[in-house]
Amino acid sequence: MKPINIAAVAKTAGVSTTTVSRVINDVTTVSEENRRRVEEAIKKLQYRPNPNAQRLASGKSNTIGLIIPRYEGIFNSYYALQVIKGLGMAAERLRCDLLLHITDGNTFVNAGAVGGVVFVDVDGCEELLDRTLDQGLPTVVLNHYMPDLPVSCVAIDNRTGAESVVNYLARLGHREIATITGDLKTQAGLDRLDGFVKAMKTRQLAVRDDYIRFGDFSLASARTAAEALLKMQDRPTAMFVASDEMAMEVIHVALAKGIRVPEELSIVGFDDNPIAAHGRVPLTTVRQPLAQMGTTGLELLMQQIQGKRQNPSKLLLPTELIERQSCRQTWMERV
DSSP, rough: OOOOOOHHHHHTTEEEEHHHHHHHHHHHTOOOOHHHHHHHHHHHTTTTOHHHHHHHHHHHOEEEEEEEOOOGGGGGGGHHHHHHHHHHHHHHHTOOEEEEEEEEOOOOOOGOSSSOOOEEOTTTTTHHHHHHHHHTTEEEESSSSOOOOEEEEEEEEEEHHHHHHHHHHHHOOOOOOOOEETTTTTTHHHHHHHHHHHHHHHHTTTOOOGEEOOOOOOHHHHHHHHHHEEEHHTSSSSSEESSSSHHHHHHHHHHHHOOOOOTTOOESSSSSOGGGGSSSSBBBEEOOOOHHHHHHHHHHHHHHTTTTTTTEEEEEOEEEEEEEEEEEOOOOOOO
């Protein structure tokens, strides 16, 4: 069967091929009558425009560069998979393509091949971000709030999420609360520590140096920190751990030492990774809307590309505390 082309649509609609092209590319100078006739012909003939031809006609690319900083375990990362899921769902709806580029910060996509760029965080990719801004390429940054740069960003409100953990544990009566941080070279790691410290001070709870243990989001760092905290004579009654995977490792360490969770130790994570609900002790955690972050970021970028948004948008998405079975009220209940 001969494929339907733009000439066949034009003949059926009784208009020129130029008019059909203008309708396909949503040019506003087409009359309502001609637009209706072309759309009816497209539907009747089941015509599907050639994406490459559309791009040539409009002078714009519907391909979006997706820049992800390279790190160990990226292809097993719940964070990365959720963000890409959100981006992918939005891309399908918005009829654009994603060009995935994983980088150590030294390589970049061909700027001429993409209509815009989404950075999934910018750790180690700051120079690439500067390059895109200098070139005037439409750009959105995810998972990193950037108030001072002229770029749209969508991030998670990590500080408030961490504060909610401390407030929750304090309501259960905990006063000796420790934290195991994420990588403090990342904005998420820093903000979760800052939120923890702020809430502890607001609650007039002691922020002990020996109750703050520094991790890097790895299981090894969580185990090392947990071993140090749990061998203390005045060990904490509760811990806020900067990720669910790290928190589950802490639970394993505690149980191996004969310390019952939550009877003797309450633990809260961060992420709401699905595995957190099905561990030996279902984990209380902070849910962050990762897929929503990806979807919102791509929507903002497409608005920029289409000229519907001129000024940068700065969005912080709220978190939600998810209560499961890894925390218990202490005898020293406080409100």
